[in-house]
Amino acid sequence: MELLTHVTFLAPDFEEPxxxxxxxxxxxxxxxxxxxxxxxxxRFLDRTLGERGWEVLxxxxxxxxxxxxxxxxxxxxxxxIQRVEGDEERWLVSAVPRRGLIPWGKRVKDxxxxxxxxxxxxxxxxxxxxxxxxxxYSEDDWNAPARGPGHDLxxx
Numbered sequence: 001m002e003l004l005t006h007v008t009f010l011a012p013d014f015e016e017p018x019x020x021x022x023x024x025x026x027x028x029x030x031x032x033x034x035x036x037x038x039x040x041x042x043r044f045l046d047r048t049l050g051e052r053g054w055e056v057l058x059x060x061x062x063x064x065x066x067x068x069x070x071x072x073x074x075x076x077x078x079x080x081i082q083r084v085e086g087d088e089e090r091w092l093v094s095a096v097p098r099r100g101l102i103p104w105g106k107r108v109k110d111x112x113x114x115x116x117x118x119x120x121x122x123x124x125x126x127x128x129x130x131x132x133x134x135x136x137y138s139e140d141d142w143n144a145p146a147r148g149p150g151h152d153l154x155x156x
Contacts (some may be wrong), residue, residue, distance in 0.1 A: 003115060008133075009093075038065035081093050098141065122136075137151070
């Protein structure tokens with residue numbers, strides 16, 4: 001059994017639109033860095049995972065999107081959300097165990113809890129009508145130069 005920790009999907013209408021402007025409103029000057037895409041997707045995922053018993057611990061912005069970490073028992077999992085490079089309608093979400101002090105060259109063993117997290121993510125994506133064509137990949141397959149078509153399920 002191999003856990004597929006990276007999922008791509010189409011969700012062109014997921015981001016909340018900018019607040020409406022009224023006639024005569026002066027545009028506000030941009031005084032800070034623009035927010036990377038994925039804020040609304042991250043909020044959706046952390047809220048719905050929280051409803052399924054996952055404790056959301058921290059939220060942060062990455063150079064490419066948004067991230068948060070969750071836990072159910074002791075093990076923490078990092079969930080990152082970003083757009084697939086070169087495709088404004090396709091998203092990438094990864095859910096990997098937090099490695100902490102474990103050297104990056106070593107893999108954390110797959111667990112029933114990680115399987116449950118990926119199963120919950122699959123269910124959340126499947127039930128939202130704004131999301132289509134989910135394809136699951138292992139971390140190695142996602143990072144391979146010749147990426148395949150992916151899988152239907154997060155467990156191969």
